[in-house]
């Protein structure tokens with residue numbers, strides 16, 4: 001006869017998550033995650049730009065039980081990727097910190113699956129569903145409900161000790177686990193992130209208009225950058241961290257213990273002069289296994305041309 005309880009299982013899951021290298025783990029009860037339809041309001045305003053997949057998967061994003069029927073628990077994991085920026089050389093652009101090392105989807109897949117298997121083994125015929133970024137799951141909303149941290153005015157999930165330099169991942173499971181209490185917002189009267197955003201993309205506290213966001217234009221978008229926005233990109237070559245660098249909760253961020261997330265040579269501040277002569281094959285080789293591949297060859301050449309113009313090079 002098993003003596004395990006939802007409380008004891010939750011404790012065991014958290015211990016295993018730590019042993020697998022995750023820096024934080026929280027648990028929530030599965031169910032509708034967006035009762036006020038914030039995602040619907042965001043989509044209705046067109047803030048998702050051309051990321052139509054956000055709209056197409058809306059019902060799934062708002063209720064994870066549609067993805068895993070019978071799910072009763074949602075385990076949220078956070079992995080710290082903070083590393084100090086290597087010294088900048090002249091004629092370089094800046095890459096967002098999350099993309100300096102190995103692609104996090106690949107780096108976290110194995111430990112996430114191992115934790116899911118561990119959870120499934122807690123009962124008979126138990127099932128789970130894992131997601132890192134690409135699944136139809138509102139990861140930050142789950143992280144807030146599972147007490148991993150709160151969603152700041154910059155929309156980032158902020159952990160009270162680690163700050164917001166975190167990758168999130170989620171496991172939904174049919175196993176009953178004792179939930180944590182939802183986190184409480186701690187931004188107070190601060191507006192540093194909104195003031196620091198170079199393009200005014202944070203249109204209200206907790207509301208980001210991707211059509212104005214440098215991260216969207218330099219990573220996700222395949223189109224041209226609107227002429228009125230490009231000068232505000234400054235030297236951001238891939239992604240943007242301005243709204244996180246401004247956040248006081250990131251001042252004491254500790255360095256990641258995961259070697260996968262340390263900066264690869266030349267990936268934090270790539271030179272600007274190399275892009276015109278670089279072939280597509282060279283690009284694929286140099287950035288193999290890096291999140292930078294997401295922007296594709298043509299996207300990086302587009303971004304480099306903007307940064308060069310901004311620096312009058």
Ligand code: B12
Pocket residue numbers: 033034038039041042051096097098132133134135136137138139140141151154155156157158164165166167168169205206207208210213215216219220238239240241243
């Ligand atoms: C689409 C997307 C983007 C888009 C849109 C960003 C956005 N704010 O929505 C773009 C391309 C711009 C983007 C950029 C970045 N992203 Co992104 N992105 C996503 C993705 C795939 C979906 C996010 C989503 O659902 N957006 C829709 C809105 C409605 O959701 P939300 O902002 O999360 O809103 C919730 C909370 O803010 C909260 N909330 C509280 N108050 C309010 C008020 C209102 C009115 C609303 C609408 C919401 C709200 O409730 C909302 C949901 O219920 C997630 C992965 C995932 N599956 O969740 C990663 C994710 C959010 N991204 C991530 C990262 C790292 C980034 C970048 C830092 C990368 C970079 N530097 O270039 C930037 C940061 C920009 C920023 N300030 O958010 C991480 C964030 C980790 C963290 N600590 O929060 C995630 C979780 C990926 C991961 N698995 O780690 N991203």
Ligand code: SF4
Pocket residue numbers: 154196197198199200201202208212213214215216239240241242243244
């Ligand atoms: S990532 Fe950059 S452009 Fe996007 S909201 Fe943050 S500061 Fe603004």
Ligand code: SF4
Pocket residue numbers: 152153154155186187188190191192193194246247248249
């Ligand atoms: S900068 Fe200030 S308002 Fe913005 S997320 Fe951080 S604490 Fe919140």
